[in-house]
Amino acid sequence: MAEWWRGAVVYQIYPRSFQDSNGDGVGDLAGITARLEHVAQLGADAIWLSPVFRSPMADMGYDVSDYCDIDPLFGTLADFDALVARAHALGLKVILDQVLSHSSDAHPWFADSRVRGDKADWYVWADAKPDGSPPNNWISVFGGSAWEWDAGRRQYYLHNFLARQPDLNLHNPEVQAAVEDVLRFWLARGVDGFRLDTVNYYLHDPALRDNPPAPLAPDGLPPSNTYDMQDHRFDKSRPENLALLRRLRAVCDSFPGTCLLGEVGEVEGRALPIMAEYTRPGRLHMAYSFDLLGDSYTPAHFRAVIEGFFAAAPDGWPYWSFSNHDVMRPVSRWAAYGASPAALARQALALLASLPGTIGLYQGEEFGLPETELDYDELTDPVGLRFWPEIKGRDGCRAPMVWNAGAGAGFSTARPWLPIKPPQAALNLAAQAATPDSVWHHARAMLTLRRASLPLRIGTVRFLDLPAPLLGMVRSYGDTEISSVFNLSASDVPLLQAPRGKMSALSEGVERRDQALVLAANSFAWFNFDLS
Structure with missing residues (x-):
């Protein structure tokens, strides 16, 4: 496939x-x-x-x-x-x-770049400002400036992460x-x-x-x-x-x-x-x-x-x-x-x-x-x-x-x-x-x-308008629809209007009380789907 x-x-x-x-x-x-x-x-x-x-x-x-x-x-x-x-x-x-x-700064490409060899422009280098500060205000994901001074080349190199992770110049x-x-x-x-x-x-x-x-x-x-x-x-x-x-x-x-x-x-x-x-x-x-x-x-x-x-x-x-x-x-x-x-x-x-x-x-x-x-x-x-x-x-x-x-x-x-x-x-x-x-x-x-169901693997999705903390969706593929409802909370919640179709045995924590379904904490219900 x-x-x-x-x-x-x-x-x-x-x-x-x-x-x-x-x-x-x-x-x-x-x-x-x-x-x-x-x-x-x-x-x-x-x-x-x-x-x-x-x-x-x-x-x-x-x-x-x-x-x-x-x-x-x-x-x-x-x-x-x-x-x-x-x-x-x-x-x-x-x-x-x-x-x-x-x-890595231990890569041979970087070793060549920092001495201005054949790969001089393979990393992102820039001159210091006249006062010696970095070329701009960019900050590393790991904190501090995203620029590191290289004493040999006498320029800064860019590192969006650690100083030991110089950025490749992918414009080149x-x-x-x-x-x-x-x-x-x-x-x-x-x-x-x-x-x-x-x-x-x-x-x-x-x-x-x-x-x-x-x-x-x-x-x-x-x-x-x-x-x-x-x-x-x-x-x-x-x-x-x-x-x-x-x-x-x-x-x-x-x-x-x-x-x-x-x-x-x-x-x-x-x-x-x-x-x-x-x-x-x-x-x-x-x-x-x-x-x-x-x-x-x-x-x-x-x-x-x-x-x-x-x-x-x-x-x-x-x-x-x-x-x-x-x-x-x-x-x-x-x-x-x-x-x-x-x-x-x-x-x-x-x-x-x-x-x-x-x-x-x-x-x-x-x-x-x-x-x-x-x-x-x-x-x-x-x-x-x-x-x-x-x-x-x-x-x-x-x-x-x-x-x-x-x-x-x-x-x-x-x-x-x-x-x-x-x-x-x-x-x-x-x-x-x-x-x-x-x-x-x-x-x-x-x-x-999931593997047994085309609607779940590659079907479309439509969300149901349910009150929080209930999340409901309908997955569709061709003429087949599977509905599911999840209680995203640690408390019981009633489901006043259940999706059409038979509730699957795959559901967990769902009880029928009077005219409503009650979803227990962290429960979920599937409709119109059963592996059997």
Whole structure:
């Protein structure tokens, strides 16, 4: 199927934390290969593999020093080829995380650029102002100026993230050709697509104009991170990006059946139009934003985001997820909306399975894992290390998988690179597999439901006008309609007018009282659909 990605379930693997095969406390490619059957049995269609390239690991692999080799921490190219072969044998596609907006400062390209060699213009360099200050006011996502002075070259270089992650100058046709060659290298090895990291950061304003200030927060206080004090009008999301996306799409189109998924890092309200623009014909196949990865778990929010995307891009294709390696795990993030973590996890999985577009599941979400609470001295993430305790960083969602009740939770025979705490260890796969009503069994049921239903995978969506906290939608494909209603709260709520049709046995927490249906906390009801 050429467009296998439409309506697919993509399972994200964070390699450091999935499975350690050699006893060094860090997950690796051989470990992932050994656990791929878990992903296939869950009902996923593809895996998204976070970066495994050579890297000094200043940002856990998102600082690449060699785009065409595997870091020894994870294994070898032969290990990667074996992983792809095993995934394909299990019916799983492989999407590889590509970090093209910036490299590591240890990359040979940067070493050549900083001495004004053949690649002098491969990175974004600019002169200091007469007083020695940076060229403009741009701020790094990780705090502080986005410019770093290089004493040898006597210029500043741009880094939207860490100073050790210099931005590639993707205005340069030679750099564009080089990153296209990177894509071809991995496509030739059998990769089925790419998740493009920070895709809206690729190109900057060549005039280096200052960003204007962002509006003040309602409380009048500045944010914890100075990055959020600017309206990032000139350092990202530039219109010049579109031509580059078309070039990258052309590379994928030369390998039929492959796809491009773009991460759009923008504030709420601005991301959806960019997603829409980026997924028009000839650009990305699909894109995602952080709109459903935030704190809001309300019917109005879900409806506004999903309707907003399709209003802007009727022919576009979105990718929705509730969790990934950058955000707090959903059962912790949305705890105020849940009667219990397990109830919230079950409902979130059912809701995710019902959304139009392609959906993503982050490792451990199928167990209902909560965020891991870490002490400062246990952190590895530069975000947490810099902004603690107001911003605790991303380590809490990156702690290792829990496979069994043994030492190291079946992840490793050594001390794991991040600690496994008791709340997570108690939710291990072996325990859940032995419990018929566990979150893991429920996750498999929800993904089976989605796979069995054309309306859920590729159908249209129409929202029902229901009072909060009820969220209702109708998914349609041809003459088939499936309705669903979710109570997004920790209290019982009556459903005074149920959708037409028979309520499915897949529904949970729904009772008929007098003339109404009552949805218990975090319950959901399906109508006109049953796997039997």
